[in-house]
Amino acid sequence: GENVEQHPSTLSVQEGDSAVIKCTYSDSASNYFPWYKQELGKGPQLIIDIRSNVGEKKDQRIAVTLNKTAKHFSLHITETQPEDSAVYFCAASKSNFGNEKLTFGTGTRLTIIP
């Protein structure tokens, strides 16, 4: 089955700096890659996703890049703010629409230092 590895497990950055979280996947048939943000005491919430026919996608301060050849994708957060502090999960799926089985990475705890 699919295996998703995520690094780093913890990340601290100064407010205003950028943060980068990286994931690799094993199944070349995977074609949908969402990123979820989980705040304390809450369920994960989707923040951005990318499909295999796109190399990069941006939404305001967050962006995701995908390298299908190398089977890795990354989350970039620019101009970090205290409210960005949370646990971030990457995931991979073979479904084009993300409504089937997602395999999650182990999570990255991001701390923004004021």
Add this chain to the structure above:
Amino acid sequence: DAGVIQSPRHEVTEMGQEVTLRCKPISGHDYLFWYRQTMMRGLELLIYFNNNVPIDDSGMPEDRFSAKMPNASFSTLKIQPSEPRDSAVYFCASSPSGGGVRNIQYFGAGTRLSVL
């Protein structure tokens, strides 16, 4: 919509007792997922349903776990008998289908289960 609703939010029980977790998906969503989150294993998919039918239960850890979806607006995850190693946060998520571009999974707030 109120989002995915899970109950109870917290459950404390003793080893050997039966535990039932409940989930109400977002109205109109026809996919429902049950996940378990632990520090050691992260977020694991246990089972998911499409139109109330279980599609993939390969993540269900053992026969002590069972899940049902009697109708489109309700699902249960039951553990009988419960063991301390079942202590975790259990999430329910739902998703629409229909070919839309953004058929993402919406998660509930979770049930924190502690088995003593």
